[in-house]
Amino acid sequence: MAQQNEVVFAGFGGQGIMTAGQLLAYTAMEEGKHVCWIPSYGPEMRGGTANCTVVVSDKRIGSPIINHPYSACVFNRPSLEKFGGLIKKDGLLLINSSLIDVSSERDDLTEYLIPVNDIAVKVGNPKVANIIMLAAYIEMTGIIKFKSLKNMLTKKLGKKKDLLEINYSALEEGRKLAKKLVK
Amino acid sequence: MAQQNEVVFAGFGGQGIMTAGQLLAYTAMEEGKHVCWIPSYGPEMRGGTANCTVVVSDKRIGSPIINHPYSACVFNRPSLEKFGGLIKKDGLLLINSSLIDVSSERDDLTEYLIPVNDIAVKVGNPKVANIIMLAAYIEMTGIIKFKSLKNMLTKKLGKKKDLLEINYSALEEGRKLAKKLVK
Amino acid sequence: MTSSPTLIFKRPDAMSENVTHYCPGCTHGVIHRLVAESLDELGLRDRAVGVAPVGCSVLIYNYFNVDFLEAPHGRAPALATGFKRVRPDMIVFTYQGDGDLASIGMGEIVHAANRGEKFTTIFVNNAIYGMTGGQMAPTTMPNQRTTTSPAGRDVNKAGFPIRMSEMLSTLKTPSYIARVGVFTPMHIINAKKAIKKAFRLQMEGKCFSMVEVLSTCPTNWGINPIESTKWVKTDMEPYFPLGVFSDPERGDD
Amino acid sequence: MTSSPTLIFKRPDAMSENVTHYCPGCTHGVIHRLVAESLDELGLRDRAVGVAPVGCSVLIYNYFNVDFLEAPHGRAPALATGFKRVRPDMIVFTYQGDGDLASIGMGEIVHAANRGEKFTTIFVNNAIYGMTGGQMAPTTMPNQRTTTSPAGRDVNKAGFPIRMSEMLSTLKTPSYIARVGVFTPMHIINAKKAIKKAFRLQMEGKCFSMVEVLSTCPTNWGINPIESTKWVKTDMEPYFPLGVFSDPERGDD
Amino acid sequence: MPGVRIDKNYCKGCELCVHACPMHILEMSKDINLKGYYYAKLKEPTKCIGCQICAITCPDVAIDVHTHGSQFILFEY
Amino acid sequence: MPGVRIDKNYCKGCELCVHACPMHILEMSKDINLKGYYYAKLKEPTKCIGCQICAITCPDVAIDVHTHGSQFILFEY
């Protein structure tokens, strides 16, 4: 079977969850991959968790709904609780350790703790926590090229130079940390 | 097959067409027969002809719509034109000769001309033309008993003595004429 | 010395030659003619589209030399909105009875008026459902007998008749709204003016316009045509006063 | 000398213990409480039936200890009519948003009011469609930005906001119709009086009653709750003036 | 000199014109038309003042009005 | 002596009560409740006059008002 990767981004509304997923999807598409991004839009939306799933594949994508994704990036505790148990065996779980002080308690996953909020504050804008997570995720999976993501950010943010700079830093920080964690 | 008789009453609105049919149906029902009365309620209603069909039978009635009735009582010219050709072979056609100066031009029917409006005026109320026609029809076909019809009229008109008298006369006149015509 | 005769009153061009199916003395026919004359006089026949209701005037398209659409019961204002929005260069009008407009079509007329759709509505108020055989309408008068109010309209259960013109003219969106009658020649002459003005305002792209016309239904009222016109005057007009309720040219909006 | 404390303000009995799903600062919650308090104070909880709308308050039944019916979008007044007609001994109320009541449900509310149905409508006017994500409502203010009027409501295309209380009070059938606000404590106190009176009039079998409440939607207005209450005062109230528009006890009908 | 023409086959015999005519010169005929209606007709043609009121009144547009020469306009229509 | 009790788990942190209190004795806490909201709390309990205005304002019926002994009624509610 062809290569397919699935990732869930999950957290509170306002944490840039949807954007992170869309950025990944856009970039993968630009790289010529098949992609599908799908949000949850159910009753839990108001006040609860927000999440989206991105599927990236070399061939036409079957089910857009992934009950057991290969990987997840969880930004808050309810999300960990919801998705921690759903990840495929041998899958990957990235936990925002700035807000989550527990782990999945699974031993069949590769699991990393990344304090994305803390790093974001360090970088200079608490809003880029999602980008840091995304960068780390990409670094770890190689699902898309780091450079492509950077190009995509450049394209999307266009002339907002300041913002772009901070996002660049976020990317680098995420990548750096990922490299450190993995090795 | 069991005995079944069908008759169409047709004329202008206001000629008592529906009432004549209903009287027949009521009476036949009282006599224990199966009956079905059905009006036309189509687009022709406003300004056009009004008609109804009565089916009287010894057994459960099949089709309530009779495309080719055994008999018809037509009160005006458009009705003659509409139904004259539809009557079953060897059927019976009663024509209100007060308003219709032609005949069906069919030679396979028993056809009688009855000037019911003229007789009605003579009886004292132009509105009983329909009763005269009905009486004649009953006399000719024996579809119900004359007495039953009289009883029904008595029942329906109840205490309106004057009206009842005129209706009785109408019945008698109709019967008389029918007897004369048939023999 | 005799000259050849000139026709000073004749069937308007916008009307077809067909004899209507209306009952004798029913003033639907008068209202048809007023619409047709207005279209002719304003030169609009060529680019007019009418929207027929469900009601006695459901066959109105047979009586006009004008393109026509036939709407589901009550929805003519929605059809007119759809049409006019995609063809703002055309002249669109609905012709609706009181059951059609004030009962089932209440939502559509209020919203079309409120959006200020640039079409014209001719609202024929005859205080009854004509076509279906004389049932109570939202405009049926208190104590008026109909087939569904055999003891007369009971205002305690069915409420009072709805005055559409008054109601619609409370909307802030500019509009032309007038109530007229066709129960005497003088009233017909005034009705014509209102209808023509409604079309003129549409022509000028000004506003939504509606003319409510008090009409008769001799058949279902159970009285003759002359009695019917009298009944409009004595029984309907006091409750449904004639007049202009909203006028963009009067600057009262 | 300390006595044991008495509760002088507490959650009304007619309300359940559930935390609402409403956004922080949304005044739907206040209005719920006013209804519950009114039912309690009049002793009506036991024989009350509410009709929920489709809108943010679709789950209202979770917050009341009262029997509830959930209506199709806009049709609550028809359900209430049906219920009240067969159970005139019960107390029936609808709770409806502006999309529900003034847009899709226009026909139903006008006719229920016009028939003088003896139920009470709580009409929550927050100038927007809350539940579906902030689309334009019939009550959206001129130039107000919504997801379907991103450049602000264009009155030339969408018309002006509809003032339901004014419109319904033109009907001749007796009714109690008032507009209140809940944007300051003082307004809440007055709102309560109106709502309680509406229920009292129903209890007495007098008339149809409707209280329009100017409410907030901080989420879809995109401003915080305090700003929101201010916006009601500065932007909504001038167009939607508070007051009693129709009152059977004032004898103006 | 003005005059009216009633197309008897449009007429439904409602009598509104007869009632409306200010000169009282219309009446219902004793014959019926194709549709079975007693139609309106002119009783005293010479008295017609060309006011058009009968025509304006007729719901069935059965009436034409014509004139020989100029006609005094009684009202705007 | 009157007092208010705010059930922090009903509170959604809208701040309307803080704004409404005529005595300015409410404030938002620095902690969050179960739902993640910064909830309202009483800053200076002793200054409470039992006017009920905070409770009347609260959209989430998070506030109770009680009194020891009699309470002056400031308005009809």
Added chain:
Amino acid sequence: MAKRLMKGNEAIGEAAIAAGAPNYFAYPITPQSEVAEYLCWRLPEVDGVFVQAESEVAVGNMLFGASASGKRVFTTSSSPGISLMQETISYMAGAHLPVVFVNIMRGGPGLGGILPAQSDYFQATKGGGHGDYRIIVLAPSSVQEAVDMMLWAFDLAEKYLTPVMLIGDGMIGQMMESVEFPDKYREENNPDEIEWALTGAKGRKARICKSLFLNPEQLEENSFLLAEKYKKIKKAERRCELYNVKDDNKIIITSYGTMARICQTAIDELEGEGVSVGLFRPITLFPYPEEELYAEGSKKNIKCVLSVEMSTGQMVEDVERIMKGKKKIDFFGRTGGVVPSPDEVKDKVRKILRIKK
């Protein structure tokens, strides 16, 4: 009770009263406005409720509200009016509410005409609204049957807590036949005895009548509950009538309502000509008497199952499905208000059997 000669429309109204359901909400539409015209004076005599609504959308929703009270309620309408009730029917099915609808069908689509037709079969039996629901559909073929079925319809509606629809073509509404009503009319429901009725939360938890389930598992549960209900209905409530069904039948005609009576006349006349045809008349259209049709239709002697309808072919799809390819299926229909005559049916039969007249 004595026999009465009554118009179908009026008899339907009286039958509802007999069923203890004197609560009627309606909007006029031909060919059934006589129901309202009858009930507007008849209901006050029995302390019933008559409301002329502003539209069919309102009618549906008045029924919705009234039904939730536990009282028996019904309406009558005709094709376009029934289309306007589809959203509400879906809601009431979802909320498990009993209610009886009568559709006196006229020609369609659109405004169509006012004469008899049977072209709303799909709408009634498959569900014209959205979502996984069905309604019970009954098809009377005489005025007496319409009366009997009204009584039965309320039983079914309450037994299964579901909307029930009687569909009859315009003839059923317009014709007068003799009819008997039960000697004893039923009492109205006492809402206090109904465990789901909204009667005020006095001394009990509040009740909620709804079709909203934001949680998909709960919504699915409700749909499965409905599916379970339909299964039970299919098992217990199928009804049909066989006419002239014999071992020498060459053809089985399937036909319902008054159309079936016309077929019956045709069958009688064919029998006289020595052509043996049987009639399978479904009385319940949902649940369709599937086993019964399959049993009759697949007998050795049968060459063809012929669906005769006043439509361009709707029930025939069910017949095809049910017959599972066992026999040739044929169709004859007239529509738009044209009522086929027995002669036309006979011609069609002869054509199938290649019999020259």
Added chain:
Amino acid sequence: MAKRLMKGNEAIGEAAIAAGAPNYFAYPITPQSEVAEYLCWRLPEVDGVFVQAESEVAVGNMLFGASASGKRVFTTSSSPGISLMQETISYMAGAHLPVVFVNIMRGGPGLGGILPAQSDYFQATKGGGHGDYRIIVLAPSSVQEAVDMMLWAFDLAEKYLTPVMLIGDGMIGQMMESVEFPDKYREENNPDEIEWALTGAKGRKARICKSLFLNPEQLEENSFLLAEKYKKIKKAERRCELYNVKDDNKIIITSYGTMARICQTAIDELEGEGVSVGLFRPITLFPYPEEELYAEGSKKNIKCVLSVEMSTGQMVEDVERIMKGKKKIDFFGRTGGVVPSPDEVKDKVRKILRIKK
């Protein structure tokens, strides 16, 4: 044109513009309100018409009016909203008007929920309104297909002068996928070139757009005309896709829309386990690709035709009918917003084949 990553709802809106149909009338409803939110700023850019109507009943009728002008028009809605349009759909079918409806289906019946479902199959394919009519029903399974089908839908609507409906579950509306639009967008229709369009009776006889035929023969004629049209459509416009259909398939799954994609994943995974299953995906639901299904489904190697739907079983009735008893028919469905996983489909297949996991 370059690929774009777009949400289904927005792509559907853009596709209509590409189809030369920038005339949109709508009322908000989840899960498709983004179409309106997208078009309310996008349409003014292309001089299109955007009207937020007061209700879905009004939407349907605005489309009715606008379509009669000869311009291309469309709307989008979701299940309850579509139920409210049934009367008008029947009218437009009867009046032979082209129009495109999009139903982004949610769980029902009633208010139900807002999550994806396929339980409006009956309503769409059998006609939820009254009278003898059908509409063309298309079922895209990806955002790109939704776009392509929007273009095709307008072609079909105009070719056959009929309403066309795209039905997609909530996923189709909510997901983002890469999508391409045609390089050249179509021009809007020129009404003056359309012989039935209402353009003003200038120099020609007045045109009437209607579904009313009081004369039953004429109404029947119109119905027969419609029936003829549907026959042509059935002949020419059936579309389906086969996936993994091979001589060793034991089962053919029939499934449409995104549900088919889930089945596809299940099929891929089963293939890996050595279980061979084929997928028959109808792309047109009306006309249903009947011959094609029968051909594939009745092959010797097939044991069972399994209909997989997000409903309690609707399309399965058509499958039964079409398969004429040739094979065992089975059904698997989840509903109410519950989206079945590939695993559940696999389990069902294994169960049918009695394979232990």
